[in-house]
Amino acid sequence: xxxxxxxxxxxLTVKKFNIRNLFFVFLLAFGSFISSDSLKKAIxxxxxxxxxxxxxxYRNPYETLTFFGIEPSMKVVELSPGGxxxxxxxxxxxxxxxxxxxxxxxxNSNNNYLKKSRKKxxxxxxxxxxxxxxxxxxxxxxxxxPQSVDAVLTFxxxxxxxxxxxxxxFANSFKVLKPGGIFGVVEHRAEEGTSIEKMKKxxxxxxxxxxxxxxxxxxxxxxxxxxxxxxxxxxxxxxxxWTLPPSFRLKEKNKAKYLAIGESxxxxxxxxxx
Numbered sequence: 001x002x003x004x005x006x007x008x009x010x011x012l013t014v015k016k017f018n019i020r021n022l023f024f025v026f027l028l029a030f031g032s033f034i035s036s037d038s039l040k041k042a043i044x045x046x047x048x049x050x051x052x053x054x055x056x057x058y059r060n061p062y063e064t065l066t067f068f069g070i071e072p073s074m075k076v077v078e079l080s081p082g083g084x085x086x087x088x089x090x091x092x093x094x095x096x097x098x099x100x101x102x103x104x105x106x107x108n109s110n111n112n113y114l115k116k117s118r119k120k121x122x123x124x125x126x127x128x129x130x131x132x133x134x135x136x137x138x139x140x141x142x143x144x145x146p147q148s149v150d151a152v153l154t155f156x157x158x159x160x161x162x163x164x165x166x167x168x169x170f171a172n173s174f175k176v177l178k179p180g181g182i183f184g185v186v187e188h189r190a191e192e193g194t195s196i197e198k199m200k201k202x203x204x205x206x207x208x209x210x211x212x213x214x215x216x217x218x219x220x221x222x223x224x225x226x227x228x229x230x231x232x233x234x235x236x237x238x239x240x241x242w243t244l245p246p247s248f249r250l251k252e253k254n255k256a257k258y259l260a261i262g263e264s265x266x267x268x269x270x271x272x273x274x
Contacts, residue, residue, distance in 0.1 A: 060228055076150060101137060105117055143175075149178065186228055219272065221269065
């Protein structure tokens, strides 16, 4: 008699499909897409000054703000916004669900240039509704309440602060940031070994010095980017960085040459508050 042995079929184990995890991943991806789309819309907005848009090829706002990890729901401080080149973008981008604080020159300054610059900026912020939620504070005062801010950003300002002013501004920035908060720096980049005096005269600052001061006040360097680098920039001009566009301090003298070089070579540094 032939006996047929039937082996028992192994029970298939099917891992439970975790809908919650999948939904979370979807939300992250969707949120990233929405942020990216919102930023692109802010950069291409009709509210931006056409002359400012011409500078996008040198200043790379989309790549820079993406590198810094700026999200539309964040509370952001922009240090010394000048005429509002980045403010135009940030105010629009943060308008619906975030908050922008512009830390400008002291409104009661004895320096007429600083006072006029502040008034001009205020006039711009009052010109259209997309800027109405921008809060303006004095750069040298308390920027916000302690540990209340997601990101502090500065663009091409360090050369104006070299010395005690930089220490004060970096310390105040650290104070208002939440733990894990972002400190983003873009600055004209000097050759390593450049003296402080030459930095002041030329308008270029070494990465080494910027990082040293940031670390001194508690920041941790997370990453560097070459988004805003320019290998054509020799950093050796009669009128320093202001020889190049958009300043053209030498006016028409060799203007075509400097236009071909473009804007300065810049460091782009991402720090965080531990």
